[in-house]
Amino acid sequence: MEKHYLVKEVKTPIFILTSSFILGFFLSFYKFPFLILIFFILGYFVFIFLFYKNRYFLSLWLGFLLIFYLIGYFHFKNLKNSYLNQHKAEKIELLATIEKVEPYYYGYLNTAFSASLGKFIFKTDKKYFFPGQRCLITFQNKEYQEYFNPFSFEKETSLLVKGIEAELKFLKEKGFVCEENKNFNLERIRYKLFNFSEKLSGTAKGLIQALVLGVEYNFPEEYKEKLKDQGLYHQLAISGFNLAVLFGIFYKIFYHLLKFTPLIKIGYPLQNISYLLALPSAFLILLLSGFCPPAFRAFIFLSLFIISKLFFRNTSSLILLFLTASLILIFQPYLIGNLSFQLSFVATLGLIIGDRIFKTYFKELISTSNTILKSINYFFYLFLLSFIVSLFVFPFIIYINGTFPLATPINNLIATFFWSFIFIPFSIFIALLSFLNENIALNLANILAKVFDYYIKIPFFEWTYKFKVPINLVILFTIFSLLIFIALSHFIKNYKKYLLWCLISLIFYLSIYYFYEKTFYILIFDVGRASANLIKNKDSFILIDTGPNYLKDFNWTKVYLLPVLDKLGVEVIDLAIISHPDLDHSGGLETLKENFYMKKVISGNFDPENWKKTNILILPDPIKNPEALKIKDAEIFLFPGKMPYEDLNRESLVVYIEYKGLTILFPGDIDKIRFYRMKEKGEIFPVEILVSPHHGSKYSIDENIINWLNPKVVLTSGRGSNFPHQEYLKVLERFNKPQFSTERVGAIFIFPKDDYYLICFEREKKKNFLFSALFPFVPLYFEDEFCRKFEYHKNL
Numbered sequence: 001m002e003k004h005y006l007v008k009e010v011k012t013p014i015f016i017l018t019s020s021f022i023l024g025f026f027l028s029f030y031k032f033p034f035l036i037l038i039f040f041i042l043g044y045f046v047f048i049f050l051f052y053k054n055r056y057f058l059s060l061w062l063g064f065l066l067i068f069y070l071i072g073y074f075h076f077k078n079l080k081n082s083y084l085n086q087h088k089a090e091k092i093e094l095l096a097t098i099e100k101v102e103p104y105y106y107g108y109l110n111t112a113f114s115a116s117l118g119k120f121i122f123k124t125d126k127k128y129f130f131p132g133q134r135c136l137i138t139f140q141n142k143e144y145q146e147y148f149n150p151f152s153f154e155k156e157t158s159l160l161v162k163g164i165e166a167e168l169k170f171l172k173e174k175g176f177v178c179e180e181n182k183n184f185n186l187e188r189i190r191y192k193l194f195n196f197s198e199k200l201s202g203t204a205k206g207l208i209q210a211l212v213l214g215v216e217y218n219f220p221e222e223y224k225e226k227l228k229d230q231g232l233y234h235q236l237a238i239s240g241f242n243l244a245v246l247f248g249i250f251y252k253i254f255y256h257l258l259k260f261t262p263l264i265k266i267g268y269p270l271q272n273i274s275y276l277l278a279l280p281s282a283f284l285i286l287l288l289s290g291f292c293p294p295a296f297r298a299f300i301f302l303s304l305f306i307i308s309k310l311f312f313r314n315t316s317s318l319i320l321l322f323l324t325a326s327l328i329l330i331f332q333p334y335l336i337g338n339l340s341f342q343l344s345f346v347a348t349l350g351l352i353i354g355d356r357i358f359k360t361y362f363k364e365l366i367s368t369s370n371t372i373l374k375s376i377n378y379f380f381y382l383f384l385l386s387f388i389v390s391l392f393v394f395p396f397i398i399y400i401n402g403t404f405p406l407a408t409p410i411n412n413l414i415a416t417f418f419w420s421f422i423f424i425p426f427s428i429f430i431a432l433l434s435f436l437n438e439n440i441a442l443n444l445a446n447i448l449a450k451v452f453d454y455y456i457k458i459p460f461f462e463w464t465y466k467f468k469v470p471i472n473l474v475i476l477f478t479i480f481s482l483l484i485f486i487a488l489s490h491f492i493k494n495y496k497k498y499l500l501w502c503l504i505s506l507i508f509y510l511s512i513y514y515f516y517e518k519t520f521y522i523l524i525f526d527v528g529r530a531s532a533n534l535i536k537n538k539d540s541f542i543l544i545d546t547g548p549n550y551l552k553d554f555n556w557t558k559v560y561l562l563p564v565l566d567k568l569g570v571e572v573i574d575l576a577i578i579s580h581p582d583l584d585h586s587g588g589l590e591t592l593k594e595n596f597y598m599k600k601v602i603s604g605n606f607d608p609e610n611w612k613k614t615n616i617l618i619l620p621d622p623i624k625n626p627e628a629l630k631i632k633d634a635e636i637f638l639f640p641g642k643m644p645y646e647d648l649n650r651e652s653l654v655v656y657i658e659y660k661g662l663t664i665l666f667p668g669d670i671d672k673i674r675f676y677r678m679k680e681k682g683e684i685f686p687v688e689i690l691v692s693p694h695h696g697s698k699y700s701i702d703e704n705i706i707n708w709l710n711p712k713v714v715l716t717s718g719r720g721s722n723f724p725h726q727e728y729l730k731v732l733e734r735f736n737k738p739q740f741s742t743e744r745v746g747a748i749f750i751f752p753k754d755d756y757y758l759i760c761f762e763r764e765k766k767k768n769f770l771f772s773a774l775f776p777f778v779p780l781y782f783e784d785e786f787c788r789k790f791e792y793h794k795n796l
Contacts, residue, residue, distance in 0.1 A: 009316050011057045018322035020061050024068025025329060025336045029076050031769045034069075041066060075333060090141055091171065096120075098133045098178075100187055100290060103194060103209065105217050105554070111164070112137075118165035129178065131187035138174035142167055147526045147560055148746025148762045150775070151399070151471065151567045161337035162293075186287055193288065196434040199442060204449035211427040214238040214289040221555075228401060229462040231390070231408030235419045238289040239344055240298030243282045245424050247302065250278035275306045288431070293335055294344035300324045301348070317352050321345070339400065346392045354388030379413060386412040395475045402471060402566025407461030418455055423448070469516045471567045472773055477512060481505040516569075519776050520633070520659060522750040523568075525561065526742035526762065528719045529695050530584035532561060533666065535657065537634045540574040544655055544666050549587025557588030562595055570596065574631060577638070578603040578620050579652040579668030581610040590616045604640040604653035623653060626683065634659045639683045641674065649694060650674045656685065661792050662752040665709065667693040667700075675705045684708045688757065688792060689750065692716035696724025696741070706735050712790045713759060715748050716741040738788075751780050751787070760787035 009015045027037065041062050099119070100111035107125045112135075114120065122139060129135060146155040159167060190213060197208045206219030216224070216236060227233040235241070255274040258264065263273060282302055289295040301324040308315040325345050328335060335341045358381050386409035398404050405411075426448050434441035467474045484504050488497040517539050525532040525547065532547035547561045573596050578586045580603070592598070593616070603620035611619055624643075629636040635658045641651025652668025665687045667675075671694065678684050690711035693700040695718035714737050716724045724741060732739050742748060746762030758779055764786065765771045771778050771786050779786045 009318050010061075012319065014319055015322060016057065016061045016064060018319075018326040020064035021068045021326050022322065022329065022336070024065045025072040025333060028069045028072030029334075029337045031767075032069075033769055034073070037066065037069060072333070072336075091174075092139045092141060092168070093136065094139060095134065095136050097181075098129045098131055098135060101127065101130055101191055101194070102213075102215050102290070103198070103217060110170075119163055120166045120168055121159070121164055122168045122170040124170055124172070128172065128176070131191050132181045132183070132185040133178045134181060135176050135178040137176040138171045139168035140171055142169040147528065148742070148766075149526050149560070149564045150523075150747060150762065150765075151402075151564060152560075152762075154766060157337065160334045161339075161341075163332060163334065187290075190288055190290060193431050193434065196431070196438060196441065199438075200445050200449075202449065203452055204445045207423065207449055207452055208427055208431060208445055210236050211238070211242065211424055212288050212431045214292050214295075223456055226456060226462070229405060229464055230411050230415075230460045231405030232411055232415050232460070234343075234347075235415060235423075237294070237340070238285065238292055239294040239340075240301070240348060241419075242289075242424050243285040243295055243298045243302070245420050246285055246428060247278050247282040249425060250281040251275065254278055272306075272309050275309060279303070279306060285428075288428075293338050293341035297324055297328060297341060297344050298348075300328060318349075321348055321352060339396065343393055343396050346396060347389050350389035350392030351385055353392070354385040357388065358384050382413055382416075383409050395478050398467070398471050398474055399567075402563050403464045403466045406463040406465050411460045414458070414460065423452065423455075466566060466569070466571055468569045468571065469513055470569055470775060472775055473512050473516065473777075476773060477505075477509050480508055484508075515777065515781075519780055520752060521776055521780070522657070522664065524691065524715055524717055524742060524748040524750075525564070526747045527561065527717065528743075529717075529723045530587075531579065531668070531695075531717050532588070533691070533717075534565070534568070534570075535634065536568075537574075537632045537659075540631055541570050541572065542631065542634075542636070543573050543576045543592070545579055545585040545668075546576070546588035546592055548584045549591065550583055555591060557591040561588055562591065565592070565596070572596065573598045575599065575629070575636075576601040576620075577636075577653065577655055579655070579666070580604060580648055581606055581614055582648065582669065583613060585652075585668065586611075586614050586616075589614060589620075602638070602653075604651060605643050606648070606651075607644075610648060639678065641670075647671075654678070654683070656687070659752055660754075662689075662750070662757050663687040664689040664691065664750070665711075666691050669694040669697075671697070671699045672702055672705065675701070675708075679708060686710045686793065688712050688790070689759075690714045692718065692724060692728070692739075695719075696728045698722070698725035698727040701728065701731055703731060703734070706731060706737065710793070711737060712793070713737070713788075714739040715759075716743075719743045749776070749787075751776070756789050756791045758783065758787040758789055 044062060045059065094112075094114045094117060096112040096114040098110060098112050100109075102109050102111075104123060107123055108127055109121060109123055110129055111119065111121050146152070148154075155167070159165070193213060194209070194215075197205055197213070200208060203220055203223070206216070206223075209215045209217075210219045214237070219236065224233070224236070227236055251274050254277040255270055258270045258273060264270065279302070282299055286295045286299045301320055304320050304324055305315075305317070308320070328341075362380070362384070390408045394404060426444070430441050430444045430448065433444065481501070481504075485497075485501045488501050491497075492500065519536060520538065521536050523534040523536070525534070527547040530548040531545040533544040535542040535544070547557055549556045573592070576589070576592075576598050578589060578601065580586070586603075589601070593601075601618075601620040602623055605622040605624045608619060623638050623640045625640070627638045629638070637656040637658070639654040639656075641653070643651075645651040649669035650671050650673060652670050652674075654668060654670060654674075655666040657664045657666070663685070667690075675684065675693075687709050688711065690709055690713075692714055696716045714732055716739060718724050718741055720743075724739065729739060740748060740759065740761065745764070746766075748762070749758075749760040749765075751758040751760065760771075760779060765775065768786060770782075774782070778784070783789075
């Protein structure tokens with residue numbers, strides 16, 4: 001066995017070019033600091049000069065990496081769409097070709113192309129368009145109402161990495177004119193399948209749309225959650241796996257049939273002919289998926305593989321993978337930031353490496369002459385592949401979900417049979433059958449759905465792990481651990497390197513955990529015109545309000561707030577304080593209680609009738625009189641409103657937080673009348689930071705209130721033209737009080753220091769790699785100029 005079998009391609013020119021190209025573009029897209037990259041490269045060359053003389057190939061690779069990084073840096077420098085910048089908030093009339101029409105929650109998502117703008121999307125409540133039409137449509141340049149919270153994706157960037165230039169608002173009241181293009185359009189096949197699937201309901205509808213058409217919006221939500229916990233959610237998404245299943249089935253069929261034809265006598269390998277004949281089946285998956293990035297990568301990879309076989313070239317699968325990704329990125333460079341593309345690439349890389357590890361170290365360990373041992377060997381091979389792939393995709397899964405399913409390798413062994421031989425092939429068969437006999441296809445789809453309903457009840461392992469530190473630090477630890485392992489492998493060739501690697505990695509992780517546990521910060525989430533605030537007080541968490549949840553059929557908290565808390569390492573909420581029962585402050589309470597252990601939930605003394613709209617099962621403990629709590633070094637002062645009350649907002653539970661000189665007021669939705677009443681009772685104190693009452697309503701403050709509170713800075717969780725209101729802002733301007741709104745700056749962070757405190761913003765954080773990668777150590781331990789600095793009143 002060749003000693004360096006696992007890495008034999010690293011010295012080939014094509015691997016050096018393609019791998020450095022992919023990594024260089026990846027680093028530049030995510031704005032990895034140029035100076036740090038230069039530091040590492042120069043440090044490596046100094047090390048080589050002192051200790052080694054024969055690292056030519058790695059030196060060449062680093063040189064190309066730097067070149068491609070610089071190319072990517074200038075290419076990705078400006079992600080803005082220049083056309084839309086010229087038409088801000090204007091009505092735009094576009095002559096556009098409709099490319100796709102897909103279901104999207106309670107409406108439809110339309111993809112269109114215009115020569116002046118490029119590819120764009122817009123939403124409609126009904127099917128006004130179908131693929132192939134050329135239409136004159138009036139749009140509004142949409143100002144994105146996105147939520148800028150930690151680990152959230154910027155809307156403009158998330159569109160660009162999907163090849164979409166912009167999202168526009170469809171103005172149906174302006175009317176539109178369309179003409180039908182009678183030329184053949186592949187997307188119309190997919191559109192007809194969408195029409196067929198919409199005649200189904202429940203699991204049947206979700207299953208066909210997800211496994212055939214790549215649209216998961218209508219898949220039952222409770223099933224999605226189970227698949228995520230089982231680590232099997234990837235089975236639901238169209239990827240190279242779906243393509244490989246159908247391609248493999250047709251390959252086997254054609255290979256078997258060709259043995260009975262005259263072609264067996266020509267001497268040309270039947271495998272190659274079978275590859276060619278089965279390739280259209282792979283293209284069918286690509287077509288039905290709407291040319292989604294994972295399926296597109298898999299199809300190009302498969303095509304290159306077949307070409308190499310046709311020309312009798314035994315090209316390495318590793319080379320084919322990197323060549324495939326490079327060819328795609330040359331024409332679609334923004335795909336380097338597409339998470340689906342990244343996951344597909346890394347998972348395939350894990351499969352290749354896993355296969356090599358097995359063949360190098362384990363293939364000969366178990367005798368394959370015995371049938372039972374052969375079966376054990378095969379199952380071990382599948383388990384090893386699944387385990388290696390899980391390791392490779394770990395940073396991406398933890399970044400997407402905030403938790404990591406531990407049982408994926410085991411569950412995959414059982415579940416892959418069902419997906420490979422039942423759900424994926426039968427879903428595709430039913431979709432194709434719908435063109436011939438729709439009634440039979442509908443009945444079969446419902447039968448398949450019943451099978452899936454039974455399948456989902458199989459007691460798979462649902463072990464998930466959540467780290468107690470933010471996921472950016474987990475990913476940092478993973479990268480550091482990998483680099484340490486590579487470095488140790490250069491110097492130590494025996495088993496001792498593994499022990500030393502484990503020791504160094506453990507020390508590094510414990511150091512991260514130790515310093516993070518000591519941190520104190522306050523996070524005001526961007527939740528629109530609503531309220532949700534998190535206080536990290538060493539190893540405890542305090543939540544003030546839970547954000548909105550207005551719609552019965554759409555769980556806002558689960559989509560926007562819950563993932564952020566998971567990714568911040570929150571497991572237990574020591575205290576949840578609900579200012580009052582309005583849904584913009586308490587709507588997410590029940591969802592969060594289902595996902596976190598809340599030791600104590602409190603609120604003001606409100607009538608139980610007011611809590612009915614929140615659908616919570618157990619009411620918060622009422623605070624009837626002013627109280628003071630102490631959690632670690634933080635003191636919490638609570639001032640409830642009066643009973644009975646005329647105005648629910650006015651009687652919000654008011655919260656003061658004091659931590660080592662930093663004082664913050666969370667007043668809920670109270671107004672001026674309540675402030676004056678609190679002043680009479682001696683419940684008003686000067687504060688460093690005021691969180692805007694009632695999201696900056698014009699009725700919430702006046703000059704006297706600002707004088708009493710005398711805040712250094714005012715922070716607003718609001719959105720829209722009236723929150724904060726212009727009259728509210730004028731009062732603050734007269735007193736020269738700086739005000740920052742989550743609508744403008746995204747989530748707001750507060751870091752107290754000994755003599756001053758820092759106010760940081762998510763929009764600014766996203767622009768800086770170090771701030772994002774090392775949060776909250778940056779800016780807590782390394783300030784630089786990332787945040788605004790304010791001195792305490794006591795220091796003036």
